[in-house]
Amino acid sequence: MDKRTVYLDYNATTPLRAEVKDAMITDLGVFANASSMHDAGRRARSRIEEARSAVAALVGAPDPQSIVFTSGGSESNNTVFATMFHAGRSGARRKIVTTAIEHPCVLNAAKWLESEGFPVIFLGVDGQGKIDMDALVREVDDTTLLVSVMAANNEIGTIQDIARISKLAHARGAFIHTDATQAAGKIPVDVEAWGVDYLTLSCHKIYGPKGVGALFIRKGVPVEPLIRGGHQEHGVRAGTYNNIGILGFGVAARLALSDLDRYVREMSTLRAKLHDGIVEAIPKVRVNGHPYDVLPNTLNVSFPGAEGESILLYLDLEGIEVSTGSACASGSLEPSHVLLATGIGPALAHGSIRFSLGRDTTGGDVAYVLEKLPPIIARLRKMSTVQA
Amino acid sequence: MDAFQWLYSDVVKDHFMNPRNVFDPDEAFVPDAEGIVGNVKCGDQMMFMLRLEGDVISDVRWKTYGCASAIASTSMLSEVVKGMDIRLAYNIKPEDIASRLGGLPDNKIHCSVLGDKALRAAIDSWLDKTGRPGLFKNEGAKVICTCLGINDRDIEEAVRGGARDWEGLQERTKVGTVCGGCRKVAEELLHEYVHIFA
Numbered sequence: 193m194d195k196r197t198v199y200l201d202y203n204a205t206t207p208l209r210a211e212v213k214d215a216m217i218t219d220l221g222v223f224a225n226a227s228s229m230h231d232a233g234r235r236a237r238s239r240i241e242e243a244r245s246a247v248a249a250l251v252g253a254p255d256p257q258s259i260v261f262t263s264g265g266s267e268s269n270n271t272v273f274a275t276m277f278h279a280g281r282s283g284a285r286r287k288i289v290t291t292a293i294e295h296p297c298v299l300n301a302a303k304w305l306e307s308e309g310f311p312v313i314f315l316g317v318d319g320q321g322k323i324d325m326d327a328l329v330r331e332v333d334d335t336t337l338l339v340s341v342m343a344a345n346n347e348i349g350t351i352q353d354i355a356r357i358s359k360l361a362h363a364r365g366a367f368i369h370t371d372a373t374q375a376a377g378k379i380p381v382d383v384e385a386w387g388v389d390y391l392t393l394s395c396h397k398i399y400g401p402k403g404v405g406a407l408f409i410r411k412g413v414p415v416e417p418l419i420r421g422g423h424q425e426h427g428v429r430a431g432t433y434n435n436i437g438i439l440g441f442g443v444a445a446r447l448a449l450s451d452l453d454r455y456v457r458e459m460s461t462l463r464a465k466l467h468d469g470i471v472e473a474i475p476k477v478r479v480n481g482h483p484y485d486v487l488p489n490t491l492n493v494s495f496p497g498a499e500g501e502s503i504l505l506y507l508d509l510e511g512i513e514v515s516t517g518s519a520c521a522s523g524s525l526e527p528s529h530v531l532l533a534t535g536i537g538p539a540l541a542h543g544s545i546r547f548s549l550g551r552d553t554t555g556g557d558v559a560y561v562l563e564k565l566p567p568i569i570a571r572l573r574k575m576s577t578v579q580a
Numbered sequence: 581m582d583a584f585q586w587l588y589s590d591v592v593k594d595h596f597m598n599p600r601n602v603f604d605p606d607e608a609f610v611p612d613a614e615g616i617v618g619n620v621k622c623g624d625q626m627m628f629m630l631r632l633e634g635d636v637i638s639d640v641r642w643k644t645y646g647c648a649s650a651i652a653s654t655s656m657l658s659e660v661v662k663g664m665d666i667r668l669a670y671n672i673k674p675e676d677i678a679s680r681l682g683g684l685p686d687n688k689i690h691c692s693v694l695g696d697k698a699l700r701a702a703i704d705s706w707l708d709k710t711g712r713p714g715l716f717k718n719e720g721a722k723v724i725c726t727c728l729g730i731n732d733r734d735i736e737e738a739v740r741g742g743a744r745d746w747e748g749l750q751e752r753t754k755v756g757t758v759c760g761g762c763r764k765v766a767e768e769l770l771h772e773y774v775h776i777f778a
Contacts, residue, residue: 497645498645499623499624499645499646499647499650501647501648502596502646502647502648502650502651505587505596505648509597518623518647519622519623527623537621538620538621538622538623539620539621542620542623574604574605575599575602575603575643575644575651576643576644576645577616577618577620577625577626577627577643577644577645578620578625578645
């Protein structure tokens with residue numbers, strides 16, 4: 193096949209969707225401060241409220257006012273942990289229960305609370321990335337302040353049973369937060385069915401602009417601003433509104449919701465094609481993540497005997513853009529903390545590749561990958577000191 | 581290919597795409613000596629195989645499990661040492677390889693450190709084989725950092741060269757920069773040598 197560019201790193205970020213881009217360009221003139229009382233300000237404000245309703249609809253939130261706009265997923269997650277710092281610093285209920293496979297912004301926010309004297313538990317996961325529910329039941333007790341479990345994992349795509357985790361957390365009087373950054377727009381997300389108190393969203397993972405996110409905050413639960421200032425967002429998040437970003441988020445959220453069924457169908461088909469093609473053409477591979485409770489667009493595979501950064505860069509030379517759990521590519525000394533948590537060991541983690549598909553991925557793209565990938569693995573294995 | 585260029589130099593890219601002297605399991609290459617260092621756990625492992633005529637390296641093959649700069653630096657080293665006397669080859673520094681490659685990102689330097697260590701291990705094995713254990717080999721040297729094959733003599737040399745603390749020692753030797761498991765032992769040695777030499 194002729195050389196082409198195949199972007200398969202949609203879990204890292206997505207391109208701006210044409211409809212979103214067009215809407216943002218059209219709205220570039222919406223400049224007024226949405227907190228101003230005059231006509232231009234009120235018009236800007238009403239557009240922001242439309243966007244808020246669209247984002248609320250994406251996550252099934254009946255009250256749009258439960259959505260607070262932020263600068264992104266990291267800020268939303270940090271807002272929850274800062275809230276817990278204030279809620280738990282005096283009093284007996286201050287234990288935090290989270291998992292070993294969270295995004296670094298949750299892990300590091302939890303470690304910050306730990307350094308402030310909060311008891312923090314990082315729950316382990318099984319070989320397929322599902323959290324240890326027995327350990328959860330054991331660890332969540334009457335001193336637990338917050339349970340924070342991601343809805344779906346960015347690296348291996350494993351989906352957690354948030355509804356069940358919520359029930360367990362609430363039964364002991366704890367708050368429940370889920371980071372739905374990777375889940376939104378890929379699987380149904382429903383704050384009511386899940387029963388969560390806080391839910392994190394990021395706009396650039398759903399074909400919207402970067403620098404915008406949201407936090408769903410259930411009415412009546414505590415919240416402490418991370419950024420203090422004006423009275424925007426009911427005082428929960430100060431700072432002049434990012435008009436264009438938020439309007440883009442609204443369009444992206446509306447389209448993500450209306451497209452969801454088709455997205456799941458198309459991604460599942462393409463993922464199955466890629467999965468089957470790799471397993472058939474390349475001996476001794478290990479597919480990471482859950483066999484069916486997995487994001488429809490995410491396929492994580494370890495290639496024993498071949499190192500991930502080398503695979504990534506040989507693929508890059510063919511125009512195929514993926515990511516790896518290898519330490520070499522991250523610049524850190526450790527391979528993916530998620531893959532290590534699943535117990536596959538460092539050698540398999542170093543040899544892992546994440547293919548994350550998206551709206552623009554075609555059957556031809558998958559066929560192209562299936563043509564280029566096997567010889568790359570064979571070549572690396574041939575020069576390797578390690579038996580596959 | 582622009583994105584590739586900021587990551588690695590053109591020379592690295594060339595050696596990564598077309599590695600020289602890589603061992604082919606289908607060819608009949610019987611080495612006189614070989615050496616292997618590194619650990620798959622850490623993400624990099626290298627093996628050097630030498631053919632020798634006297635003490636001159638007449639031919640060389642290598643294998644590696646590692647990243648692009650591991651492949652490129654080993655490939656470059658294999659070209660450099662062909663036809664070289666083992667005394668010279670033994671003294672090739674990681675910095676020499678990195679500079680021939682047009683530089684490597686800082687966090688990648690340890691990969692080329694591995695290349696020269698694998699070569700030294702192969703030369704040591706040749707010296708052993710030819711009954712000259714004392715010529716270059718660090719007799720009694722004890723490997724401290726198993727990831728990078730760094731021994732107590734390397735740490736001693738670094739302290740003599742001015743390393744006074746853990747950061748200084750790492751800067752000179754890269755000890756403990758991969759899995760970090762050797763830090764306690766390496767720090768004890770560091771303090772011992774600082775006490776002796778500083």
